[in-house]
Amino acid sequence: MTDKERLAWAYLSRVVEPPCPTLARLVDAVGPIEAAGMVRSGGVDVDLRDRTLARRDLDCAAEDLETLDRRGGRLVTPVDDEWPTLAFRAFESEKAQKRPGGWAPLVLWVLGPQRLDEVAMRAAAIVGTRAATSYGEHVAADLASGLVERDVAVVSGGAFGIDGAAHRAALAAEGCTVAVLAGGVDVFYPSGHSALLHRIASAGLIVSEYAPGIRPARHRFLTRNRLVAVLSGATVVVEAGLRSGAANTAAWAEALGRVRCAVPGPVTSAASAGCHALLRSGAQLVSRSDEIVEIVGRMGELAEDPVHPQTPLDQLTDAERVVFEAMPGRGVATVEQIGVNAAMPPQRVLGPLAMLELAGLISRVDGGWQLVRKPSGT
Amino acid sequence: MTDKERLAWAYLSRVVEPPCPTLARLVDAVGPIEAAGMVRSGGVDVDLRDRTLARRDLDCAAEDLETLDRRGGRLVTPVDDEWPTLAFRAFESEKAQKRPGGWAPLVLWVLGPQRLDEVAMRAAAIVGTRAATSYGEHVAADLASGLVERDVAVVSGGAFGIDGAAHRAALAAEGCTVAVLAGGVDVFYPSGHSALLHRIASAGLIVSEYAPGIRPARHRFLTRNRLVAVLSGATVVVEAGLRSGAANTAAWAEALGRVRCAVPGPVTSAASAGCHALLRSGAQLVSRSDEIVEIVGRMGELAEDPVHPQTPLDQLTDAERVVFEAMPGRGVATVEQIGVNAAMPPQRVLGPLAMLELAGLISRVDGGWQLVRKPSGT
Incomplete structure (x- = not known):
């Protein structure tokens, strides 16, 4: 860019209160030097003359x-x-x-x-x-x-x-x-x-x-x-x-x-x-x-999902979960009692009980089953 | 409702783990008393029999x-x-x-x-x-x-x-x-x-x-x-x-x-x-x-819009606002100076100046205009 062009841009930047699309179009059409000359002499359309009148002599x-x-x-x-x-x-x-x-x-x-x-x-x-x-x-x-x-x-x-x-x-x-x-x-x-x-x-x-x-x-x-x-x-x-x-x-x-x-x-x-x-x-x-x-960001920069806390119970099937919930908080329950609590026939309770035992959530005791107590804090 | 019906509803309420659409449909079709009898005797379809087997004798x-x-x-x-x-x-x-x-x-x-x-x-x-x-x-x-x-x-x-x-x-x-x-x-x-x-x-x-x-x-x-x-x-x-x-x-x-x-x-x-x-x-x-x-709520109970704080400047037209903003923070400005600041021809500044004076925002002094200072806190 020549110094003259640079001076013209700087003059045009101050001569109106921006933004002024009329001036931008004029500069686009005739270039900054000629546009500056036209503004300075008042040789522009009436709208732009109005918008530049107050400052056009202030270079x-x-x-x-x-x-x-x-x-x-x-x-x-x-x-x-x-x-x-x-x-x-x-x-x-x-x-x-x-x-x-x-x-x-x-x-x-x-x-x-x-x-x-x-x-x-x-x-x-x-x-x-x-x-x-x-x-x-x-x-x-x-x-x-x-x-x-x-x-x-x-x-x-x-x-x-x-x-x-x-x-x-x-x-x-x-x-x-x-x-x-x-x-x-x-x-x-x-x-x-x-x-x-x-x-x-x-x-x-x-x-x-x-x-x-x-x-x-x-x-x-x-x-x-x-x-x-x-x-x-x-x-x-x-x-x-x-x-x-x-x-x-x-x-x-x-x-x-x-x-x-x-x-x-x-x-x-x-x-x-x-x-x-x-x-x-x-x-x-x-x-x-x-x-x-x-x-x-660029395509494919996906935010990580927030981490949802997990518990061992997340892995259970629906039936296992119902049986687990049917266990008494304290003490031992028979298969029949667990079936009543879970509203499931006793023979349907056996499979889930075995899986829960494998998962370490319950244990077999004389005559029935009980919850495995975890140390608190885990 | 008869006592017998009431007892049947209560029995049915406990005999399955709710909700149970099969049971609801049965009750809907034959009424609570007959439904209860059918459940008790196992005379229901295999799904419902399964779901009621564990508790059906527990009345x-x-x-x-x-x-x-x-x-x-x-x-x-x-x-x-x-x-x-x-x-x-x-x-x-x-x-x-x-x-x-x-x-x-x-x-x-x-x-x-x-x-x-x-x-x-x-x-x-x-x-x-x-x-x-x-x-x-x-x-x-x-x-x-x-x-x-x-x-x-x-x-x-x-x-x-x-x-x-x-x-x-x-x-x-x-x-x-x-x-x-x-x-x-x-x-x-x-x-x-x-x-x-x-x-x-x-x-x-x-x-x-x-x-x-x-x-x-x-x-x-x-x-x-x-x-x-x-x-x-x-x-x-x-x-x-x-x-x-x-x-x-x-x-x-x-x-x-x-x-x-x-x-x-x-x-x-x-x-x-x-x-x-x-x-x-x-x-x-x-x-x-x-x-x-x-x-x-009922139709037409609309929440009130939150109250947006208002200032005296809200009432100004665009031109008045531009002229107001063009006023120097301190001291007096001439109409010409205000016009340059506002990028408006001086004759366009006079109307807005008069309106701003009426609004009590500026005052006329020897040779120009100045902002009216409000007591702080207003």
């Missing part, structure tokens, strides 16, 4: 790129190999375009050593409330470390609470984590997460569609959420109140053909109420990272 | 009825008005009959002042593990008292843990509760729940298909579970391990065309693992008693 593309370069970042555009073309195909669906803002970004400002397109091939979003409980933070961390151990990148929004717990656990397990910001990549927000975001920038990825210096704002968080969802095969809400940004990310996931997941919690916890509402509306329940890997 | 019908009378109980048969005919229609489905034991009981032994058929019209089962946590017991009690407040009877199995918490809370709220036992109605099991079961017998219902004196046994718990499920419009599992009787009751509920529900809990709690497995396999998530009433 700080050179400074923005300098800021980016100083931080070792890069501008990733649709013509770059790193552009997550496959993931962004989700924006072509009618369902995505029906949601306000359901469009691909024009460009992405990126910091960090990972390749975004590769990361997006195998990633899951772990999101949730800033007002997380220790339960929620524990589960977020547990899921995140389980994911990166299986080479799944953890995408989140860099916020306090669940997001932070997920990023931190992914870093601690030396895995890849991606923070998608609602402001410029030089505006580390919240400032209390500045150190965390610096660590993410040096090990994972910081991604934003906003030019440097742009402050996060409420509507930008909602717009940002669609990028968290689209870069991930599944969005897992760990804790969320009934009104939460995480539910918005989950809604994006659904609109974008991704899997919506939620972690249950105590029904007495307001921090889980949003998760339970999601589960009631069809989100998938996840309780272990394996279940997420199964969704975002 | 303690008179003693059983005396025991029942002494406790003020009654034998409820398919010819009685109290027989829950409607509920038991569920056993006619192919899905029910495919499950081993999926048949209606022959008779029911009943204690307590309520009418079983009426109770079954509006009842929910609250079941779960004996090894309940305080969370599980709290939720079971909370759901049970919410149900009886809305005139829904609480059905359970009388066990320690979740069952006991549900029964107790229903009684405490002066509601109707039903304990279905896996042994005779005079064998209060577990003995530690003897006082509780006495209270249920005097305010609600104790129900069993087993004759007096019959001890609970493992296979009887499983058979009993189908009655818990069939007498309830929904079966709610509050806490259950991965291997639990409550999951068996839920499976009965599904086979019988009832609604399977489960309460979520912390994913870190083994006592909730069975609930989460149920939820992953399609059980309905419930977190409040209203949601259960909606399932078992």
